[in-house]
Amino acid sequence: MKIFKTAGSRFLFMALYEKLLDEPDDGYSSTYVIWPRKNGKWDVRWKWAGDWEEIAPHQFDTENAAFNYAYDHNAERQRRLENSSRKQ
Template identity: 40%
Template structure:
């Protein structure tokens, strides 16, 4: 698992087949994204107030594309 933190928001990037466990999450961060591979496609989920959400139905061919989409979602949420 790789972790990227920006403005008190954690982005967890899981290796193919890896699961996110509570023990690996930073307990001081309430806003987070998890980027993961599901079969051969990459996607992500977002968690803040309402539990885990799927902000988009888009799927991505690479980990980087999924991370960029998650970060774009994060930036847009900061504007609202």
């Protein structure tokens, strides 16, 4: 597993057939997992509080495309949090 951490979020990159047995508990509030499917496509899930959520409407052709989608999801989520805190 490869791990990329940024701005309170982490991105876990799994290998084919690798299992996420014990999620690393290192204080990050938001986690994305990206892994290859048997069909050659890439999938992504997000966990903030509770269970893993499917955030993409489809699987991706490359690991990079899946990561870009997850990263954009994270950036948009951060923008919404910042905007809501400014309004308060």
